[in-house]
Amino acid sequence: MPGARDAHHGANSRWTHPEGAPDSKDPQSRRRSAGARPQSAASGSTPLSQPQRRIGLTGGIATGKSTVAALLEQRFGLPVLDADRFAREALAPGSPGAVAVLARYGEQVRARCEAAPPAADACPALDRAALGRIVFADAAERAWLEGLVHPLVRACFAAELERLQELPTVVLMIPLLFEAGLESLCSEVWLVDCDETEQLRRLMARDGLAAEEATARMHSQWPMARKRALAQVVIDNSQPSSDLPLQLTHLLRSRPLRAS
Numbered sequence: 001m002p003g004a005r006d007a008h009h010g011a012n013s014r015w016t017h018p019e020g021a022p023d024s025k026d027p028q029s030r031r032r033s034a035g036a037r038p039q040s041a042a043s044g045s046t047p048l049s050q051p052q053r054r055i056g057l058t059g060g061i062a063t064g065k066s067t068v069a070a071l072l073e074q075r076f077g078l079p080v081l082d083a084d085r086f087a088r089e090a091l092a093p094g095s096p097g098a099v100a101v102l103a104r105y106g107e108q109v110r111a112r113c114e115a116a117p118p119a120a121d122a123c124p125a126l127d128r129a130a131l132g133r134i135v136f137a138d139a140a141e142r143a144w145l146e147g148l149v150h151p152l153v154r155a156c157f158a159a160e161l162e163r164l165q166e167l168p169t170v171v172l173m174i175p176l177l178f179e180a181g182l183e184s185l186c187s188e189v190w191l192v193d194c195d196e197t198e199q200l201r202r203l204m205a206r207d208g209l210a211a212e213e214a215t216a217r218m219h220s221q222w223p224m225a226r227k228r229a230l231a232q233v234v235i236d237n238s239q240p241s242s243d244l245p246l247q248l249t250h251l252l253r254s255r256p257l258r259a260s
């Protein structure tokens, strides 16, 4: 992924206490925002021992999730678990996932390789762009690929959450959080939002897609309006001037908004 998507969203990233740790003494703080729009919060008293804050970070394709995740990791020192990275690992060269995809789609999805056979055959790699053209044009094929990849992604989350269980806060970046019904992994869900015209423009520019192809990718996900209604927090990232660091500072300082 270009730009922020190249940032290392590391399971091994060093965790430091975020500069904006939740302010559990301020009962009003959960309503604070700076452009970010907290939407709802379950009531209840603060428990003596706080459970881990698990921030589910989602959005539409190219709305800016990776950009926000990079800030949360680099500026606020939070560990980010990245579903796209886990999904890439599930289809890594030579993996059982890559072998299964090659068995289904054949040479059209095999990555060009400098090495001649048998070296190339020994480590089969995928042309992800070619695979994307297939699955974003065909819902049944997309469902097949998701059936292959999503269980592996879930297993990665389970292992990483276990490993990081002592930390007060973790971020789970999951593009298909609502579509895949993964809300239960999170204590709150933040939606990175952006208007549809700008979303299309960003997707076309970043991935070099034609409008039709980019639109098909957007329509393979739930509409943003449906996601907005379910998220506890909406982060506005429509403008180049959207002040993400300020929005995130306020959100991290506020009391966690628990998903009901």
Ligand SMILES: CC(C)(COP(=O)(O)OP(=O)(O)OC[C@H]1O[C@@H](n2cnc3c(N)ncnc32)[C@H](O)[C@@H]1O)[C@@H](O)C(=O)NCCC(=O)NCCS
Binding pocket: 001, 060, 061, 062, 083, 084, 087, 091, 128, 129, 131, 132, 135, 142, 145, 146, 149, 150, 153, 174, 175, 176, 217, 220, 221
């Ligand atoms: C089709 C693939 C090979 C295309 O790879 P590519 O490198 O071009 O894109 P990348 O993986 O970086 O995904 C970019 C974005 O596409 C969107 N996206 C990916 N998969 C899906 C999907 N099944 N449905 C809807 N949107 C999707 C997400 O917003 C994601 O952030 C890849 O996206 C994939 O393996 N998808 C299936 C696994 C999956 O559902 N991943 C989503 C996170 S679990």
Ligand SMILES: Nc1ncnc2c1ncn2[C@@H]1O[C@H](COP(=O)(O)OP(=O)(O)OP(=O)(O)O)[C@@H](O)[C@H]1O
Binding pocket: 003, 004, 005, 059, 060, 061, 062, 063, 064, 065, 066, 067, 068, 084, 175, 202, 203, 206, 237, 238, 239, 240, 241, 242
């Ligand atoms: N506020 C902004 N103004 C202008 N461009 C932006 C803004 N935020 C992000 N972008 C750009 O938009 C593109 C998409 O951003 P990003 O990769 O963070 O989205 P994403 O939601 O992680 O995408 P995906 O769902 O495909 O993983 C990138 O090229 C990024 O540099």
